[in-house]
Every structure is written in structure tokens, then in C-alpha cells.
Amino acid sequence: MAYYVTGMIVKRPFSDVLDRLNVVGLRPTRQRMALARLLFDSGDRHVTAEQLHQQATHHGVKVSLATVYNTLNQFTASGLLREVAVDARRSYFDTNTDPHHHFFNQDTAELTDILGAAVAVSRLPDAPAGTVIDSVDVIIRVRAN
Amino acid sequence: MAYYVTGMIVKRPFSDVLDRLNVVGLRPTRQRMALARLLFDSGDRHVTAEQLHQQATHHGVKVSLATVYNTLNQFTASGLLREVAVDARRSYFDTNTDPHHHFFNQDTAELTDILGAAVAVSRLPDAPAGTVIDSVDVIIRVRAN
DNA sequence: GTGTTTGCAAAGTGTTTGCAATTTA
DNA sequence: TAAATTGCAAACACTTTGCAAACAC
Numbered sequence: 001m002a003y004y005v006t007g008m009i010v011k012r013p014f015s016d017v018l019d020r021l022n023v024v025g026l027r028p029t030r031q032r033m034a035l036a037r038l039l040f041d042s043g044d045r046h047v048t049a050e051q052l053h054q055q056a057t058h059h060g061v062k063v064s065l066a067t068v069y070n071t072l073n074q075f076t077a078s079g080l081l082r083e084v085a086v087d088a089r090r091s092y093f094d095t096n097t098d099p100h101h102h103f104f105n106q107d108t109a110e111l112t113d114i115l116g117a118a119v120a121v122s123r124l125p126d127a128p129a130g131t132v133i134d135s136v137d138v139i140i141r142v143r144a145n
Numbered sequence: 146m147a148y149y150v151t152g153m154i155v156k157r158p159f160s161d162v163l164d165r166l167n168v169v170g171l172r173p174t175r176q177r178m179a180l181a182r183l184l185f186d187s188g189d190r191h192v193t194a195e196q197l198h199q200q201a202t203h204h205g206v207k208v209s210l211a212t213v214y215n216t217l218n219q220f221t222a223s224g225l226l227r228e229v230a231v232d233a234r235r236s237y238f239d240t241n242t243d244p245h246h247h248f249f250n251q252d253t254a255e256l257t258d259i260l261g262a263a264v265a266v267s268r269l270p271d272a273p274a275g276t277v278i279d280s281v282d283v284i285i286r287v288r289a290n
Numbered sequence: 291g292t293g294t295t296t297g298c299a300a301a302g303t304g305t306t307t308g309c310a311a312t313t314t315a
Numbered sequence: 316t317a318a319a320t321t322g323c324a325a326a327c328a329c330t331t332t333g334c335a336a337a338c339a340c
Binding site: 172173175 | 332
Binding site: 027029031032063064065066067070088089 | 319320321322323324329330
């Protein structure tokens with residue numbers, strides 16, 4: 001089975017995507033399967049809901065924007081995706097759920113991973129009284145030079 | 146001259162706030178002066194536009210929400226404030242413009258400064274080709290324990 | 291007086307929700 | 316067929332904008 005993802009032919013066992021949905025207990029509907037393929041079948045991705053909806057449309061997948069939002073939120077709640085708040089305008093969804101940090105290009109609005117341990121946060125402070133640390137987000141904002 | 150700011154009496158030379166506006170070339174209108182006092186006359190603050198507007202209203206300052214937004218944006222563009230993107234919902238404006246990082250309490254939506262060098266980012270990666278680093282934002286998300 | 295700033299209401303953006311119709315198990 | 320999911324349109328929260336009236340210099 002071969003299908004197009006972002007312009008190149010990718011061979012992937014169908015069960016990959018199906019397994020992901022089964023593991024988190026989401027029914028493998030046509031829409032969820034299609035979105036999961038677009039998200040997970042081509043390496044690490046950073047997309048907004050709008051971008052994923054457009055991509056789905058270009059690939060002939062009929063799905064509403066509301067369902068894209070709902071699906072992204074369900075995937076995030078299930079731990080399949082990670083949400084990255086870059087600015088007050090939009091959220092990005094990252095298929096890489098391992099702890100890592102990001103570059104954000106302020107000119108192109110593009111979000112990219114910072115590889116491995118290229119950044120290290122040393123000397124983490126204690127959380128304020130009565131709280132525990134949930135996550136540490138590092139966003140390095142860059143611009144064209 | 147004494148006036149109320151967040152519930153306590155604060156004495157501050159009027160010229161403080163006036164100087165700030167003069168330095169960045171913004172006319173000291175009644176609204177801008179009042180908002181600047183609320184922002185800068187009581188230590189480091191983290192406010193949303195909505196919060197500042199409510200505070201102004203409680204202090205008897207008549208100003209529209211649109212003007213609060215415009216003023217916060219002008220102050221940010223002038224370097225008087227720093228904008229912190231915490232989630233896709235709202236922006237915080239921080240009166241502390243020195244490089245520093247933040248705790249964000251996900252339960253209370255409260256943003257607080259991380260003191261001095263309590264956090265250090267070591268080994269900054271190179272920016273992607275063709276770009277330069279503009280700023281490094283570290284947000285440590287915490288929640289009640 | 292002239293150019294700037296304000297307030298209002300309307301428009302804009304990104305996201306969520308209510309609900310009937312459809313699909314899945 | 317019972318429960319979950321979808322699509323649509325409407326609602327939503329936050330923010331920006333157009334423009335006439337008010338203001339600062």
C-alpha cells in the first residue's frame with residue numbers, strides 16, 4: 001500500500017496508524033485515520049489546525065475544520081501530540097512528544113525542533129510553594145539576518 | 146502626591162511616568178499616564194489587557210479596552226514592556242524588560258518571574274542558517290500538587 | 291489650527307460548541 | 316441499535332481597525 005504524503009510516496013504499514021489509535025482508545029474513523037497518516041507518516045511535524053486542514057483537503061480527504069481541531073485536541077490529550085504555544089495567535093501541534101525545545105522563526109512563523117541536547121537548562125529553580133513542575137518549554141525566537 | 150495602586154498607597158514622583166513617555170516619544174495623554182502609573186508604580190507586574198482595563202476602571206480611570214490594547218502594544222513596541230506568550234488564549238505584558246524567565250501556573254493562569262540566575266540555559270545552539278537569535282524564552286509550567 | 295489620540299462599534303482571527311445526521315462496533 | 320463521531324453554523328474569547336469626535340501641542 002502506497003499513498004502520497006506531503007508530495008512523496010511513503011510506504012508504511014497501515015497498522016502503524018491503526019495501532020496508535022487503538023492504544024489510546026480512539027475509534028479508527030476515516031477522518032482520524034487520514035489525519036493520523038498525514039501527521040505521523042512523514043517524520044516530525046509542526047502544524048497548525050488550519051495547515052493540517054488544508055493539507056487534508058489537498059490530499060482529497062474530506063474533513064471539516066472543526067473535526068481537525070477536535071482530533072488534534074484528542075490526540076494531544078492522549079499523548080500522541082504535544083501542543084506548543086508560540087504566540088497569542090496560534091497553537092502548533094508537534095508530533096515529537098519527547099522532551100525537546102524549539103526555534104521559532106518570527107519572519108516565517110515556522111517552528112522547528114532543536115536537536116537533542118543542543119540546549120540544556122541547568123539549575124532548574126524550585127517551583128513556587130504548593131506547586132510542582134509540569135514541563136519546561138524553551139522557545140528560541142529567531143529572525144532573518 | 147499619593148494615589149492608590151492595587152489597594153495600597155504608593156508615593157511616586159509624577160515625573161517618573163512622564164519621563165518614560167517622553168523618552169519613547171509618546172504624548173502623555175490622560176489615558177497613557179494613568180495606565181503607565183498602574184503598570185510601573187508598583188514593582189514588577191504581569192497583566193493581560195483585560196486585567197489592566199478592569200484595574201483602571203476600579204480606580205476610576207475612564208479608558209476603553211481598545212485604548213488599553215493600543216497602549217500596551219505601543220509600550221511593548223517602545224521597549225517599556227515585554228510581551229509573554231503563555232498559551233494560545235492570552236498574552237501577558239511584563240513590566241520587567243530585563244532578560245529573565247517565567248513560571249506559569251496552569252491552574253491559576255498566574256505568571257511569575259523566575260528570579261535572577263535561578264535558571265541558566267547552557268550551550269545555546271546555533272540559530273538555523275540565515276537567522277539570528279532574537280530572544281530565549283523559558284516558561285516552566287507548574288500546577289498545584 | 292494641525293496632527294495625534296480616543297472611544298465606539300464593527301470586523302477579524304483562531305478556536306470551541308450544540309445538535310441533527312451519520313458512522314462505528 | 317446504542318454509543319461515538321462528524322459537519323455545519325453559530326457562538327466564543329481575544330484582539331485589531333475605521334472613523335468621527337476630542338485632545339495635545
